[in-house]
Amino acid sequence: MQKCYLMLKGVCSVFLIFLFKILLGCFSWGV
Structure with a gap:
């Protein structure tokens, strides 16, 4: 469960940086 949460958090941060x-x-x- 913890591993899945960390993976999801990593994906979200990468997506946010990409966006x-x-x-x-x-x-x-x-401009």
Whole structure:
């Protein structure tokens, strides 16, 4: 259970970083 939770947390953080990079990219392209 703990292992699954840690894995899920890792996936979520990676997804958030990916989303943040896309937003940053869109913002820089917009400017």
